[in-house]
Amino acid sequence: MAIFRLHSLVSNAKQMIKLHNKHQPDVPRGYLAVYVGEIQKKRFVVPLSYLDQPLFQDLLRRSEEEYGFNHPMGGLTIPCQEETFVNVTSRLHVS
Incomplete structure (x- = not known):
């Protein structure tokens, strides 16, 4: 069930992108x-390749919980501190 939900989340994010x-x-x-x-x-x-990364997918889940698919900025909005986002994406860039 969690895999289907994750696949749906990534698919919806790709459509929005x-x-x-x-x-x-x-x-x-x-x-x-x-x-x-x-x-x-x-x-x-950020690169689209981040969509396949578990750490970035956690951020997408947060986004879905907070906004559903109605994002206030008209684009994908991630509700976390800027410092946290930079920390996560810098770890993705290294790996």
């Missing part, structure tokens, strides 16, 4: 823009 990137021509192919922050949102551009 396709729609979002059509309106964001400055996002290179193979990357996605996400908005991170609890109060003030900061935009980050």
Whole structure:
């Protein structure tokens, strides 16, 4: 059941990215823009390969719990502190 839910979560995120990137021509192919922050949102551009990483998938689960699929910034919004996001993505970049 958890695997199906995770697959659905990643699939929905990929659909949202396709729609979002059509309106964001400055996002290179193979990357996605996400908005991170609890109060003030900061935009980050990250590789699509992060979608396959368990640490990033945890952030996607948080996003789904907080916003469902109605993201306030019009793009994928991740409700965590900027410092936490940078820490997670820097660990993904190294591995």
